[in-house]
Amino acid sequence: MHTTTPPASLRSAPQIAIVGAGMAGAACARTLAASGAQVTLFDKSRGVGGRLSTRRTVWTDAQGAEQPVQFDHGATHFSAHSLAFQTVVQQGLAEGWIARWAPRMGLQDAAPDGLGSDRFVAVPGMPALCHALIGALEVHCGAPVTALHRVRGGWQIERDGGLWPQRFDHIVLALPPAQAAPLLRPHATRWSEAAAQVPMQVCWTLMAVTDEPPGPAFDLLQPSHGPLDRIVRNDRKPGRTPIPGHAVWVAQASAAWSASHVDAPAAAVSEALRDALRAVVNPGGSLRWCHSTVHRWLYARPARTPLGTPGCWWDAAKGLGVCGDFLVGPQVEAAFLSGLDMAQAMRSAPATRRTAAHGAARFARL
Ligand SMILES: Cc1cc2nc3c(=O)[nH]c(=O)nc-3n(C[C@H](O)[C@H](O)[C@H](O)COP(=O)(O)OP(=O)(O)OC[C@H]3O[C@@H](n4cnc5c(N)ncnc54)[C@H](O)[C@@H]3O)c2cc1C
Structure with a gap:
């Protein structure tokens, strides 16, 4: 195979491939690039962000006109407890790609979201956070990496039915565990x-546009029973465009309900989740559905992290690392x-075999 790059030993800046341009990959990329590495990201999706995702589509109004709408159908918001992430959030607030979100809480809000009272969203959509971290770094989207090959002086990746011509000194996998395995x-x-072996929770998510329902308005509601465990008014989050007279919903089914319906047809799931949403936001009444669709996240969230796991896995002898929320x-x-840990482990132990153990402990402390 012809390669366009010289062997790793002849180059000065380390060349690093990061597979996965979600939050972990973006954080790792930004930190490594800041210390002088040449970073290239690869992602199978059309854009960056991973589970920090926003779906843009159109719906047809009563006059037959197509109207744009967006749904943050992965992570709905985030918090920042660690100094490192707070620094990023402060930068985002100052530059306008993060906004503070102070949702009106629904009355049924029995279960806290576990994120504390300071909630943030990326603007104009959730991937903006990863876009901001990745900046002008090289990113190749739209095809999965299907294999890694150790070659003289480094690594090559297989993608789109062929070998990527560039040779890398190090490879980082920033993927859900089932996709990294x-x-x-x-x-x-x-x-x-x-x-x-890391168990990942499934999450069925309903995205819908309805007429504005009567009754008390809320922006975030976490039902304590029934199929849904989080309901968000997407149109009322900062930086989103409201649709006069209408409501834009993202409603997530609980892990238990999603697991028991994992292979159910999308149409049946959609009907069940619409019924559940209607029962919460307009009990006894009806909602006019202007648009609705569902998405199944097979790898929504890790149910638990591997026992005694460090914040990332790094083998300096091989030049191979793994990071992601599951750690x-x-x-x-x-x-x-986890992405930050990955970059710090690579910087602090570039030449000897070592596994890093930073993030889990630090995250637990803060
Ligand atoms: C429905 C839902 C709701 C959530 N709500 C919240 C919330 O409110 N607050 C919160 O803090 N967190 C929430 N989370 C969790 C949060 O989104 C994740 O913890 C976090 O985004 C994970 O980031 P990551 O980089 O580890 O993985 P990912 O975001 O999954 O990134 C991995 C990337 O790898 C890519 N990829 C996979 N396989 C390949 C391959 N073979 N080749 C190339 N690319 C590949 C994927 O396309 C993806 O972009 C939620 C998640 C979901 C799904």
């Missing part, structure tokens, strides 16, 4: 097995800290 299998069997916790901030 097959890529790791030929190179790090124990990591592959550990990743494959720290089920939040955007946890993914950020």
